Amino acid sequence: xxLGIPGKVIEIEKNVATVDVGGVLRDxxxxxxxxxxxxxYVLIHTGFAIQKVDEEEAKETLDLLRxxxxxx
Amino acid sequence: xxxxxxxxxxxxxxGLIQRIQKTSTRPIQLMEVCGTHTVSxxxxxxxxxLPEQIGLLSGPGCPVCVTPNNxxxxxxxxxxxxxxxxxxxxxxxxxxxSTSSLLKEKAGGGDIRIIYSSLEALKIAKExxxxxxVFLAIGFETTSPTIAVAILRAKEEKLHNLFFLNSQKRVxxxxxxxxxxxxxxxxxxxxPGHVSTILGTKPYQFISKEFGRPAVITGFEPLDILQGIWxxxxxxxxxxxxxxxxxxxxxHEEGNPTALSKIYEVFEEDEGNWRGLGLIxxxxxxxxxxxxxxxxxxxxxxxxxxxxHPECLCGEVLQGIKSPLECRLFKKVCHPENPIGPCMVSIExxxxxxxxxx
Numbered sequence: 296x297x298l299g300i301p302g303k304v305i306e307i308e309k310n311v312a313t314v315d316v317g318g319v320l321r322d323x324x325x326x327x328x329x330x331x332x333x334x335x336y337v338l339i340h341t342g343f344a345i346q347k348v349d350e351e352e353a354k355e356t357l358d359l360l361r362x363x364x365x366x367x
Numbered sequence: 368x369x370x371x372x373x374x375x376x377x378x379x380x381x382g383l384i385q386r387i388q389k390t391s392t393r394p395i396q397l398m399e400v401c402g403t404h405t406v407s408x409x410x411x412x413x414x415x416x417l418p419e420q421i422g423l424l425s426g427p428g429c430p431v432c433v434t435p436n437n438x439x440x441x442x443x444x445x446x447x448x449x450x451x452x453x454x455x456x457x458x459x460x461x462x463x464x465s466t467s468s469l470l471k472e473k474a475g476g477g478d479i480r481i482i483y484s485s486l487e488a489l490k491i492a493k494e495x496x497x498x499x500x501v502f503l504a505i506g507f508e509t510t511s512p513t514i515a516v517a518i519l520r521a522k523e524e525k526l527h528n529l530f531f532l533n534s535q536k537r538v539x540x541x542x543x544x545x546x547x548x549x550x551x552x553x554x555x556x557x558x559p560g561h562v563s564t565i566l567g568t569k570p571y572q573f574i575s576k577e578f579g580r581p582a583v584i585t586g587f588e589p590l591d592i593l594q595g596i597w598x599x600x601x602x603x604x605x606x607x608x609x610x611x612x613x614x615x616x617x618x619h620e621e622g623n624p625t626a627l628s629k630i631y632e633v634f635e636e637d638e639g640n641w642r643g644l645g646l647i648x649x650x651x652x653x654x655x656x657x658x659x660x661x662x663x664x665x666x667x668x669x670x671x672x673x674x675x676h677p678e679c680l681c682g683e684v685l686q687g688i689k690s691p692l693e694c695r696l697f698k699k700v701c702h703p704e705n706p707i708g709p710c711m712v713s714i715e716x717x718x719x720x721x722x723x724x725x
Contacts, residue, residue, distance in 0.1 A: 296430040296458065296715060297403055297509040297561040299617075301370045324486060326516045327626045336370060338564065338617055341456075342484025343513045345626060346564045346617050348370055353616035357373055360590055363597070364382020367389070 299338045301348050304331055312337070312344060370616065374588030383593040384416050391600050394420040396552055398545070398687055400538065401559035402429035402715025403587055409724035411589040417596070424551065424687035425720075427541055428559055430505045431458045431713035432685055433641045436673040438534040439464035442503050444670045445532070445663065446477040452495060453479040454488045455503040462709045465674050485510075485517035492521070492529035501663050504531045509561040511535050511652070512626035515633040518658055530663040533652060536639050538562050539570045540650035546578045551687045555599040556582040557592070560614040567622025568610045575608040586614035633658050642709065643682030681708035684717050691721040698722060 302314030302323070310325050314337065323337075328344040331337055336348035399405055405425045408414055414423055427433050443464050446453045453469065460470045460481065473479040478498070482488055485502065492500040504514045514535065521529045538559065545553060556574060563571075563584040574582045581602035585595030595613040602609060612618050630652070639651025654662045675682075678696050683689035691697045691710070701707035703719060710716035 296456070296506055296713070297401060297428070297559060299509070299561045299564070324484075324513075324516070327512050327623060327629065329625065338561070340509055340561065341513050342486055343516070345509065345512070345561070346619075346623055349616045350368060353368060353370055353373070356594075356613075356615055357379075360379050360383065360594060363386055363594075364379040367382050367385045 297340070299340045299345065301336045302339050304333050304335050304337060307331065307333060314339060371588065374586070374590040376590060380589055380593060383590065383597060387421070387593065387597050387600060388418050390597065390604055391418050391421060392604060394422070395554040395600070395603055396422040396424055397555045397557055397596065397599055398424040398426045398553045399557040400426040400428040400542065401562070402432070402713065402717070402720075403561070404428070404557055404559065404585065404592065405717055405720050406715055407587050407589065407592055409720050413589065413592055421596070421600070424553065425684070425717040426545065426687055427641065427644060427685040428507070428538070429710070429713050429715040429717070430507055430510070430536065431462060432681065432709045432716050433536060433643065434459070434462070434505050434534050434709065435640045435642045436465055436675055437640075437670070438532065440673050441668070441670050442469060442501075442532055443467050443472055444668050445501055445666065446472045446479055448668065450497075450499055451478070452491070452498045452500050453477070453503060454482045454491055454500060455479065456505065457481045458713045459503055459505065461706060461712045463706060465671055485513045488529060489517055489520055489524075489526065492526050496528055499528055499530060501530045501532055503534070505534045507536055507538050507559070507562050508565040508630070511634075512565060512623070512629045515629040518633045518661060519629065521661065522658065529661065531661050532663045533654065535652050536641065537636065537650050537652070539566070539573070540639070540647045541641060541644060542571070542574060544644050544647050545686065546574070546580065548686065553580065553687070554603060555580055557595050557599065558582050558584045560584060560586045560591070560618060563614070563618050563622070565623045565626045567618070568612065568620050571610045575610055579608045581608045582610050584610070584612045584614055584618050586617065643685035676707050679708040681710040681718070684710050691718040692725070694718070
């Protein structure tokens, strides 16, 4: 039920964003996550963007994970 | 970056598992609260990769599973009214009530439709003015803001034929109930990533401050889960208890204030009724006065007396007290084609996950 999937914002018109999820385009509501730009990723839950995906944080997490894995 | 495949890297996973093995010195039990975590843990075989002394318990984080029978019976009773149409998320169709299910009612002619988003309920209501459209509103904090948006829009658009059977739940009070339980020992929580996207860290502070347990808000890919587990073990080994975020690409300390404000514009906190856990203070919502006309509980409808299968252990499974493997019905009478309890219906249900992967 709490499933969320990341999708890339392709187009924004008023309160609706068209997002690309694995090659499939769908329209989602931006009522809950308004500060979004084309090209950014958002987390989608039941037809709504519920948060932006922070690319910098994702990279930092992956770097940390690599360090943790390599330093064994 | 697609934010999925990168977090499934085998080499990093192997390194993390070694690090977990090196850090862990004592037997502990962690609970993954969320059903989506349970599915990932089984799908990627994470349990079998961990040292034996690290136990993982599945928690009550499946909204379909914790919806009590009397709410399902109410939905079924409503679906039998000629002027009512039920709209619901798909998983609820097959959940057995006391003597029927929405799927059986639909087969018998009930007007019941599956929707993917709360906004579809608005659209359907607009297209069916002759019907009272009842949305079976279940979900945790991830879903509640989306339901609140539908309610706000319905009011704005003066839509008088859309109603809500509100059975939504709040996660943090359920964690208090689990921590107070004498039947289950939990050394730390793997907290639900998407519920926490909305909540942030503040509503969980009691876990460390009042109960002295650590908790880590964790994502759903295998590397997320392994890192979350390692962060918990590290806290326990260092005798620390804090609320930490592993899922930093999505979750912020403050959560999603816009989403939270939508929830509290429409609802106020109230006692919630959970399958297995029973009544828990402040774990549910009731409509605020100005939205109460949309509450389907105002309808005058006769509902059968609720009863559950006497041997179904779903209630105990939801609290981490019993494993599905201890249930006499599991795989014999109860399976996804013929679910006896909701834990076998939902794809996030612990029994369904055990059936599929164990």
